[in-house]
Amino acid sequence: MKARPITTVRTVVADVEEAGDRIKLFTLVDPDRWELPPFRPGAHIDLHLPNGLVRTYSLCNEPADNTRYVIAVKREAEGRGGSRALHDDVRLGDVIGVSLPRGGLEAGADIGRHVFVAGGIGVTPFLSMARHLLRTGGVDFVLHLIVRDEVPLAAHLAPLIDAGRVVVHRTSRGGRPDLASLLGEAGARTLVACCGPESMIADFERVTASWPAGNVHVERFVAPPPIIDPNAKPFTLSLARTGTEIQVRAGQTMLAALQEGGVDIATSCCGGICGACKVGWIEGKPVHRDRILSPYERERYLMVCVAGSDADRLVLDL
């Protein structure tokens, strides 16, 4: 029996390729080469690194290539440590837990043309998208790759450059290109997307501010913002048995706050119907959103996966 739930997809490092310019390509596979959870073109995953760091990287391969996750990692000597750990410590055969893939391009039936803008190593999600679009056909695309001088993943991009699908802009020679002229006019059947440094994304968002939102895509390495009830308020959980206080952020579940605080809570459905996370409450005004407790039970218990609080402080029998 495992004491802890499995929270990541277990992968094994099956290949490490030196791709030049301090970039390594890592290929992650299931230990039995089983299909991996599916992803959209240009999606990204979190890697739970052996040293405890969690870092997010775009997938370079395309969705049809469904038994591998390929990521390109540029070693940033002055970074926060994720790329150094991957470059210096991760070897073939190492086991790495990863998240389910997130993000990437939604399949848009009405899109006839894509214009992509990438800055440096931000090209990685567009490799996935380009491979996908070339394989599926029928949709025109061009990728404007803005680099200081050297083209990252040059060997992988060469066929796309030769085919005119990738246009390289070197800022060391011509300065930063004008994004508005690269993107052209907004069109209902045109989708534009950007991935790169924050300053480039800010420029991109400024230029595309008047475009229909559905035709603009920005690839950022963070989870989509949670949909928070505008009336949700933060509150404090007071754990009577341990004397601990835990803050619950607006819109956060009590369960997530307790787990962040290191409190082990049994869970199952996480939707308020199975009863696994039933906890006694002592003082406060709980908001019950479960669908199984009777009015009588609600006077003493709540389900931490869905319950909230109508008061600033809620005392739990924990």
Place this chain on the structure above:
Amino acid sequence: MLDTVSAGSAQNAAQLGWTGVVRFLHFTPRAFLPMRAAEQINLVAGRGIEGDRYMIGNEEGFYSHKPEEGRQVTLFELETLVALKRDAGIELRPEEHRRNVTVEGVPLNHLVGRRFWLGETLLEATRLSVPCRHVEEITGKAIFDPLINRSGLNCKILQGGVVKVGDIVRNAA
């Protein structure tokens, strides 16, 4: 008052009966990984499905940290997939509900506590499955609410054997 179905009704049910069929078989070796379709699977009495994440001894499933005898094999009604499409406009494929056996013509919700034949194997239903956010996370489809009370059946395996697509499902009353 309604702790048990009356003997007369149970007898009627057994006599009137039902006969279903195995439409799809799926398994996966680890949590989160896609379910793979199979033409046949091997059920091991008292343990689970060979190669599946919940086989006792494998403990590779999302809920394996909470052992449960009745998770040896799980079933799901094909009719529920049809109803999801019809009532909620959600297209859920048989590999997406993450139960092992998709059956047609089997009243799963009526079988809790009862024994029935799945092909040559004998199962005992222990409880109804409940929907979970985990499957929503994997599929990206809002299926939690529509699957309340029709999320399948958890069973233990009393007599093992090979189960094939097309096998008959019948009461063992």
